[in-house]
Amino acid sequence: MAWNIWGHSLPEMETWITSHGFPKFRAKQLQDYLYRRYIFSFDDMTQLPGPMREWLKENAVLEKPVIMSHITSNDGDTTKLLVKLSDGSLVETVCMHHVYGNSICVSTQVGCAMGCIFCASTRNGLERNLTAGEILAQVYAFRELFDAPIHSIVLMGAGEPLTNYDEVLRFIRLVSDPGLLNISLRNITLSTCGIVPMIDRLAAEGLPITLAISLHAPNDTIRNRILPSSRHFKIEDVVAAAHRYFKKTGRRVTFEYILIKDVNASRENAEELCRLVGKMNCHFNLIPINGTEHIKLYPPSWKDVKIFQEILEKHGKSTTVRRQMGDEIQAACGQLKRRYLEKK
Numbered sequence: 001m002a003w004n005i006w007g008h009s010l011p012e013m014e015t016w017i018t019s020h021g022f023p024k025f026r027a028k029q030l031q032d033y034l035y036r037r038y039i040f041s042f043d044d045m046t047q048l049p050g051p052m053r054e055w056l057k058e059n060a061v062l063e064k065p066v067i068m069s070h071i072t073s074n075d076g077d078t079t080k081l082l083v084k085l086s087d088g089s090l091v092e093t094v095c096m097h098h099v100y101g102n103s104i105c106v107s108t109q110v111g112c113a114m115g116c117i118f119c120a121s122t123r124n125g126l127e128r129n130l131t132a133g134e135i136l137a138q139v140y141a142f143r144e145l146f147d148a149p150i151h152s153i154v155l156m157g158a159g160e161p162l163t164n165y166d167e168v169l170r171f172i173r174l175v176s177d178p179g180l181l182n183i184s185l186r187n188i189t190l191s192t193c194g195i196v197p198m199i200d201r202l203a204a205e206g207l208p209i210t211l212a213i214s215l216h217a218p219n220d221t222i223r224n225r226i227l228p229s230s231r232h233f234k235i236e237d238v239v240a241a242a243h244r245y246f247k248k249t250g251r252r253v254t255f256e257y258i259l260i261k262d263v264n265a266s267r268e269n270a271e272e273l274c275r276l277v278g279k280m281n282c283h284f285n286l287i288p289i290n291g292t293e294h295i296k297l298y299p300p301s302w303k304d305v306k307i308f309q310e311i312l313e314k315h316g317k318s319t320t321v322r323r324q325m326g327d328e329i330q331a332a333c334g335q336l337k338r339r340y341l342e343k344k
C-alpha cells in the first residue's frame with residue numbers, strides 16, 4: 001500500500017527512504033519540498049532524480065486536507081477555514097491575527113463526544129480521531145494562505161485532545177520540530193474538558209506546554225449541565241489535577257470559563273469559584289458566550305462581566321476577558337461546518 005508521506009518527522013522520513021534503498025539525504029530534500037517550499041507534486045521535485053520521482057509516484061501518496069471555504073472577519077483579525085480530509089470529513093480551523101503574530105486554533109477530532117451545550121461540533125457526536133498529519137495540515141493550510149510566521153498553536157477546535165492522546169502528542173512534537181514549524185512548546189496550549197487521568201499522564205511527559213481546562217462552573221451541578229461529560233470527574237478532582245500539573249511542569253494552568261447569563265455568571269458563582277480554587281496559582285480566561293441562532297444561551301451584560309472579573313481579582317486571581325473575535329464569521333466551534341452542510 002502506498003505510504004502517505006505527509007506528517008512525518010525527519011528521522012521517520014529517513015527511515016522510510018533508506019529502507020527502500022535511497023540515500024538518507026533525500027529525506028531532507030523531500031521534507032524541504034513539503035514543509036518549506038510547499039511543492040506537493042512529485043514531478044515538480046526536480047532536485048530528486050527522475051527514477052526516484054517515478055518510484056515515489058508508485059509507492060507514496062500525499063494525503064493532505066483541501067481548503068473548501070475560508071472567510072475573514074470584517075476587522076481582518078480572524079480567518080476561519082473549512083477543510084476536507086481525504087475521507088470527505090470536514091473540520092474547521094481558525095487563525096487569529098494578533099499584533100505579535102498568528103495564532104492557529106486546530107481541531108483534533110471530527111465531531112466531539114463531550115456534549116458541551118454551547119458547541120455545534122458535538123451535535124452529531126464523535127465521528128473519528130484526526131491523525132497527527134491531519135492536525136498539522138490545518139496549520140500549513142494557513143501558512144500557505146498567508147505565508148506569515150506562526151506564533152502559537154491552540155488545540156481548542158473540535159474535539160477533546162486528551163481522548164486522541166497519541167496523535168495529539170505526535171502533532172505537538174511535529175509542530176515544534178525545528179525541521180518543520182519550530183513552534184516553541186511554551187507557545188502551545190492544549191485545552192481539555194478535564195479528563196483527570198490524562199492530565200496526569202500529560203504532566204508526566206515533561207513538555208512545557210500550557211494546559212487550559214474548560215471549567216465553566218463553580219460546582220458540579222452547574223458544570224454537569226453545561227458540560228455533560230464532566231459527570232465522570234468531580235470538579236474538585238479536576239482542580240486538584242490542575243494543581244498537580246502546575247507542580248510537575250511549573251506551568252500555570254488556565255481555567256476557561258464561558259460566561260452565560262442566568263447560568264453561571266452571578267456574584268455568588270464568582271465567590272464560589274474562588275473558594276473552589278483556593279490559593280492555587282492559576283489564570284482565569286473569562287469568555288462571554290457568543291449568542292448564535294442555534295442556541296438559546298446569552299452572554300451577561302458587560303457590567304456583570306466586569307463584576308465577575310472584579311470578584312476574582314479581589315481574591316488575587318489573574319484574569320482576562322477574551323475578546324470576542326470574528327462573531328460575524330461564526331468563529332465559535334463547529335458553526336462554519338454547520339452552515340456549509342446546511343447550504344449543501
Ligand code: SF4
Pocket residue numbers: 111112113114115116119120121122156157158159160193333
Ligand atoms: S467545546 Fe470542545 S470539548 Fe466541548 S463539545 Fe465542543 S469541541 Fe467538544
